[in-house]
Amino acid sequence: MRARIYVTRRLPECVMQQLEKIYEVKCNPYDRNMDQEELKEAIRKCDVIITMLADRIGRDIIELNPDLKGICNYAVGYNNIDVQAATESGIPVCNTPGVLTETTADLTWALIFAAARRIVEADRYTRAGKFTGWAPMLMQGQDIYGKTLGIIGAGRIGEAVARRSMGFGMKVIYHNHHENKWMNEHLQAEHKTLEEVLKESDIISMHIPYNQETHHLVDTEQFRMMKPTAVLINTARGKVINEQELINALQRKQIAAAGLDVYYNEPEVPEEMIALDNVVIVPHIGSASCETRVRMAELVRDCAAACLAGVMPPAIVNPQVIKGMR
Ligand code: GLV
Numbered sequence: 001m002r003a004r005i006y007v008t009r010r011l012p013e014c015v016m017q018q019l020e021k022i023y024e025v026k027c028n029p030y031d032r033n034m035d036q037e038e039l040k041e042a043i044r045k046c047d048v049i050i051t052m053l054a055d056r057i058g059r060d061i062i063e064l065n066p067d068l069k070g071i072c073n074y075a076v077g078y079n080n081i082d083v084q085a086a087t088e089s090g091i092p093v094c095n096t097p098g099v100l101t102e103t104t105a106d107l108t109w110a111l112i113f114a115a116a117r118r119i120v121e122a123d124r125y126t127r128a129g130k131f132t133g134w135a136p137m138l139m140q141g142q143d144i145y146g147k148t149l150g151i152i153g154a155g156r157i158g159e160a161v162a163r164r165s166m167g168f169g170m171k172v173i174y175h176n177h178h179e180n181k182w183m184n185e186h187l188q189a190e191h192k193t194l195e196e197v198l199k200e201s202d203i204i205s206m207h208i209p210y211n212q213e214t215h216h217l218v219d220t221e222q223f224r225m226m227k228p229t230a231v232l233i234n235t236a237r238g239k240v241i242n243e244q245e246l247i248n249a250l251q252r253k254q255i256a257a258a259g260l261d262v263y264y265n266e267p268e269v270p271e272e273m274i275a276l277d278n279v280v281i282v283p284h285i286g287s288a289s290c291e292t293r294v295r296m297a298e299l300v301r302d303c304a305a306a307c308l309a310g311v312m313p314p315a316i317v318n319p320q321v322i323k324g325m326r
């Protein structure tokens with residue numbers, strides 16, 4: 001009998017076809033995310049489930065299939081999965097690190113430029129027929145070159161964002177659990193406290209995973225530390241920032257602008273946020289390039305295959321589960 005894989009959202013076609021050749025593949029037939037009831041149905045009838053970051057895979061769902069051989073998340077972040085519950089059940093949880101690093105760093109820079117130079121607002125203005133002539137005060141934004149870039153979370157993506165600043169003659173400072181030696185050596189970056197990074201940066205960019213420790217890492221007090229000209233970028237997870245406080249800060253012009261790829265209660269974006277001109281909002285597209293979405297699918301395919309074979313997957317967040325199998 002062929003192993004059964006359930007895919008909660010259709011992946012790039014080339015990889016779907018590869019999976020279908022080897023496994024009995026079932027897939028969410030709809031062009032929308034699955035709800036909890038549908039996920040419960042799906043997990044009962046498969047050996048490995050390939051999940052999306054929008055699928056909440058809690059203990060209640062995981063415990064429905066004690067024979068499950070793997071949960072492979074089509075994302076680098078895995079805060080949507082109760083890893084503790086999976087580990088207790090001996091189920092490997094896989095993700096897609098590395099392959100999306102550069103693409104997410106590119107999108108981060110797109111948001112930096114767009115927010116600092118008011119690109120989206122200026123585009124709306126021009127389309128609305130409001131451009132009646134060059135003007136000295138028109139759409140003045142913040143310079144990027146020569147400024148201080150503050151990276152919060154200097155892992156793979158944070159480092160790739162920092163590396164791109166070299167062409168702009170920026171000073172790089174960062175907050176991280178430990179020093180990033182590559183950044184210190186190659187970018188003369190400085191490791192600082194969160195408070196120092198918030199106080200000294202012109203552009204602040206979030207690159208930490210979401211967990212209990214990073215919940216509301218940026219809150220009322222942290223907004224008070226920022227410069228009134230600061231530009232805040234979030235391509236990590238919505239809940240690392242207190243979103244209501246961000247809205248307040250943008251309304252009061254306590255900071256200059258923000259660029260967001262992620263939200264507190266995705267896919268909801270608060271009306272008050274939408275009403276603001278000084279925020280650029282995109283729909284969680286950090287890794288959304290054609291090439292990277294294929295690479296992510298290939299990695300998830302390889303992880304699923306390893307889970308089914310009971311060997312160490314190329315990317316796993318709870319490797320102790322595999323060691324325990326032997
Ligand atoms: C995207 O947010 C991811 O975690 O891959």
Ligand code: GLV
């Ligand atoms: C602007 O277009 C300039 O020429 O200064």
